[in-house]
Amino acid sequence: MLPPRRLTKRRLIASATAAAAIATGIIVTGQANGLPTNMLSSDKADSANAEAVADTIPLTLKNNSGRDEPVHVYVIGTELASGTQGYADESGAFHAWPGGGAPPIPAPDASFEGPKNGETKTIQLPKFSGRVYFSYGDKLEFQLAEGGLVQPAVQNESDPNHDKLFNWTEYTLNDSGLWLNSTQVDMFSAPYSVGLTSGDGSTKETGKLKPGGYKAVIDGLKEQGGGWENLVQTREDGTPLRVLAPGHATGNGSLPGDVLDDYINRVWEKYQNEELTVTPFKEEPDTKFTGKVNGDKMDFTDGSGQVVTSFEKPDSDSVFGCYKKLDAPNDKVRGPISRTLCAALNRGTLLTNNQQPDADNSGFYQDKVTNHYARLVHGQMEDGKAYAFAFDDVGAQESLVHDGAPKDATISLEPFE
Template identity: 25%
Template sequence: MKIRPFFSLVRACCAHLVLVLAMALPVSNHVMAQAPVPFTLYNNSAYADANVYVGIVGIVNDNYVWINPKTGAVNLMSPSNNTVPGPVINGNMGPGGNGLYANCFARLSEIPNKTVSIPGIKGCRILISFNSQLFLYFFGASGAPSGYAAPNLANPTDPNQGIRYEIIEVANAPNGLWSNTTRVDGYHYPMGLEVWGNGGFYQKVGEILPHNQILSLWQANAPAAFAACYDATNGIIKCPSKTTAFLSGAQSAYYNAYVDAIWARYQNNNLVFNSGDAGTWSGRVSGNVFTFTRASDGKVGVIARKPTNIEVLEGSGALATGEALDKVVQAQLCAAMNRHAIDLNLPAGATQDVGTPSKYYKLSPYNWYSSFWHRTDITYQGKSYGFCYDDVFDQSSTINASSAIRATVTIGGFAGVGQTGPVTVYKDCNYTGTAVNLTTGNYTLGQLNTLGILNDDISSLKVAAGYKVTLYQNDNFTGTSLTVTADDACLVDNGWNDLATSLKVEGNTTTGNIIQAENYNFMSGVDVEATTDAGGGQNVGWIDAGDWMSYEVTIPSTGLYRIDYRVATPNANMVLRLEKDAGATQLGAVTLPNTGGWQNWGNAAHTVTLPAGTYNLGLATTTGGFNLNYFTITAAAGARAQTQAYKPVPEDNAVTLTPNPVSEQLYIRGNEKVKVLGIYSLGGQEVIKVKNPGNTLSVSSLTPGVYIVTIERKDGTISKTKILKQ
């Protein structure tokens, strides 16, 4: 039986990257030996580091390669790398016919200092996925076939269905580092990107709102033509060309009338436009061919035929064919049509203004999907890749640093990030000017120098709540030291500004610290808003019955602890519940006072027994109807021991359930390790129990709500998690 391929060979997500390099500087087929650039991955997401996966693929010296995120080693792609079993959906065993995929991903928690080194490379993608690695297939480094097969979520048998993922595109080339976030193929999760370079260079791009607010804005504002881009099941937004509506449905002729009018208008008149650095062009249609001539030198660029609806959206086919100058005019026309920047009412021969962003996205039809990502309340400075030629007139999220020093990828975007990492190092005591952001880890003098920090550069520090920095006078992290926690510290004041040659950034113990409610690592059903409580910032609101949040805490020793909550509610008898082990272990509950309003703040507290260790602490409710600003954990008298309820699960024995939230089918990755899988209501009632489950499980019979899943493995370990049935 012939099995339909689940995805095609990868092509550049955005044709822009090759085009930009070609226009800026001729680049040979071989990538020259560029200085590697460290990319630090800062996790500002709702996912724990162990649930974030990173893979890096690209081309070095005309060979397809993958970079080991844990070691930085550059490896040639080979079919022998395909050793990871993937989901088999409707019998699709993948290109290899055996259901195996590339073993090229690492958990963020496994990457030293959460930093990967990107060498001289082109066509590079940093792939970031959540709760599961992506399932790529490697064909080989060169020859035919070569490269890799990437996700194609338009195909229902793709093994990556239900996996949330994002992409950072990179080229480390002779004319500098080129990097960008992208919305060209869709939106799964907010992302941020910052690049630092010599000479004080700094640029920043990415989303500035949390994921749930972005989805809410889309649903509230999307016109009917683009409504189908929203995938409610997976909580993602697809680009129009990946939806049935634009491929073959009601919007399959969305651009046709506009394209027809352009081709008809310029049969007997010239279309004139200024493309910026590439000059002024004048073109006319003959037959179906649109031929343009550049005013400065008479060079010619051609569009061989009218583009189709999908070709306008994707910048493909007739808009991505031919020689370099053909592609210049094709990029310009593609951008102008997506933005509806060609005014058909201008007099014949008048120069079109296609380079003024304030005039974009005003007249129908236009690419509303792209315009959404250029909203300045969603995206930093409105710079985004909404379609593949969004770099025309510098509207894209491309950052080009001619001499890059380092970069930071902020997973989850910049929402709620006052500083990019747990620690910011400044070169003065005013907490201004040139700054370097550090994530958790140990930094020797050599590593600090690579990041652009010398020992006499460290004049002041900003340390985020929940973290501490220990400064040392040697590279062994021993001897005389200075520890700074959750505060600003001017090292000039204590004479340490020219003494520190290494430092350690680590999480501080939770007890005694304020835990902001919006800093959850997982949640279900809640949202955040600005608070009027003292200190400002945000609180968590829209808390309904069944909603929950979880927070990673560090408890130094087993014993009694007082939990104080800062709450606001106009309701009486609202109950907040403290739990762990995904709700399987109930620690205590507290009835909240009626404070008289959603922003009238008061306090509630109870005393509970907490075990020692670092784990996720959950806040849940059966009533909802209140806001939460923060909570604190402080030691109480009379501590007593408490044993752990079950053995922890080793990382290499992980079983993952996707998608979550789930509507119909739950995919079980690692099912061969499972002895018994049980699903329980929050009240503890068993609703599903399966021995030796397969890789899929139907949950369509469950009523919508939150359920606890208990997984008993064949090696005796037990784990619990939550799923949200939609």
């Protein structure tokens, strides 16, 4: 069962105790960043599914990449039964991380060999909330800080994994089923798709690029100009390694920090004289909030006319990251409004539709000032689905497969074409 108000991927902010590791990577503390994170604490398991979902399920890794380098695979995250961070081996057995340090210390090698090009390999996927990493050629370097695991942060040129070719998928497997997604929230890199076999024997797949889609995203950003070409990171020999998500690019200065300001200013001007209606819960059509700009803030009122929350005019980074001035707590008012507003600002639909969220994706990314990274990534997916920013699941645009009683799962490494 899908949780009724599922909050999506958010940037994980390092705690003060792990400040020394902020420049290196993302600190995974407590609930790891699987999907969906709020299920770990607020959603009760369905009793029927609890019996149906085994402690591990088969995960078949398929290598259709066309590359000859060895593939290294990692299954890391939080063991849901204990709440302990660690990693799993090929059999699905859990291994807790040892204690970290300040500065961070090297983590144990959690990798195992993946399938060779043209081959498959089946492992056991445990009840985790976490990630499955895969790298080509070189192994990844993970570190342990006092606050938890430090994961790769390739927006930082000094990160030891910056010049390595890798990617990851995110998942949660618990008593209520499996949620497995492809993600481009941080970067677009080594292409892959995800899938599963449902309890009824049907199959689901998402995240697969169109033929030529990998190259089309890279070339499209290079042709866009205006700083968008700087999102593409390459090796010294010119081989593309990845495309950074625009939030990281504004953070390191490779994309202008005001790249969305023109659109944001036009939105704020429009809603000085008009009202924006947000209906954040599809299953609750009568729950509506009305937004109107008052000075530099957009105030939202409930059905009684009382102001329930306000948003300062966001900057581009707030929009790309769905945080800072668009912070979205896990509540029933500000969070749902913020995620709807953030999705609309990324997709460029607020000037054409004052009823949000917009269910018609034909109008997405049509303004000349928009999230061109998300535009290109979505445009090159076979099913149009992607996780190109944190709240890309608003309106069910995300690249996610889910089943309450999955038989198995797949991760397919796709061609670099």
